[in-house]
Amino acid sequence: MSDLLEKQRSLFVEALKDNYKACVFDIDGTLTDTTANAIPPALLDKLSLLSKNGYCALCTGRRFGRAYEILENLLEERPELKRNWFFICENGSIGYRYDIKNDQYIELYRIDYPYGEDHRKRLIDELSKALKGVMKQIHVAEVALAVSSKSRWQGSKDIVKQECDEMVARTIPVLKKMDTEKLLVVCNAGNTINILHKDGNKDYGVKSLYNFLVQQKVMKNHNQIVCIGDQGQPGGNDEAFLSGSCGTSFTVGNGHPLNEIPLPVFDNKGNIVFGPNATLNLISRLQFV
Ligand SMILES: [Mg+2]
DSSP states (O other), X not given: OOHHHHHHHHHHHHHTTSEESEEEEOOBTTTBOTTOOSOOHHHHHHHHHHHHHSEEEEEOSSOHHHHHTTTHHXXXXXXXXXXXEEEEEGGGTXXXXXXXXXXXXXXXXXXXXXXXXXXHHHHHHHHHHHTTTTEEEEEXXXXXXXXXXXXXXXXXXXXXXXXXXXXXXXXXXXXXXXOTTOOEEEEEOSSEEEXXXXXXOHHHHHHHHHHHHHHTTSOSOGGGEEEEEEEOSTTBTTTTTTSSSXXXXXXXXXXXXXXXXXEEEEOTTSOEEOHHHHHHHHHHHSEEO
């Protein structure tokens, strides 16, 4: 075992001894398989239990409606859990909290598209041409653009990943031309790419959630938030989210080749595990108080 992995394993064992108050989950590749759109039943049961007494958030490239649908059955059946669930959407550029009085989710914060509507339309035109053959569609969400890969929902994981890598490579020159003030970034979610304001990443979302929970006197230390994602590698859409700048970070997919953080998930036998099974394994063993 490499020195880095050895160190991560001992940090992982230490992390299991701490107490946590909130858990923030990426969706695709973390709660669901990247080619599926449902949380495995055992993991969903665990999320239900966790959010009964603790605070949970989804932190995703998806827009609110597409994020909410992943928990819809649970939250419609058990509406009392809604107050404990937050949604950090569009790769962190917009967040939502539940407003108990009005029985609806409302904005917690937003980082808007940095240019005007004309600019956004021109960018969509340029991307439609540049991404021909590898994209399915470009969706304008509340503040970000989301481009799904051509084979999403039907292709193999490898093909979907290749298409996303190709979409990112082709988007960069378009942004070079059009993003004159360098205010936009492109992020790779593994099955979709997002184009959004550079300040609106998932880490910003977790910090906004943390500040809200501090205001509510729920917690005092950002390490009490567990962050779980699968794209922690440089350029991945969880890179900032899992950097450890806010929260205790774990990856159930890619980590960082040089950094200890995010920590991989080790099962009881010391093997690294991946995907929704690893997420279930991890949250079953962490202590939430
Ligand atoms: Mg993911």
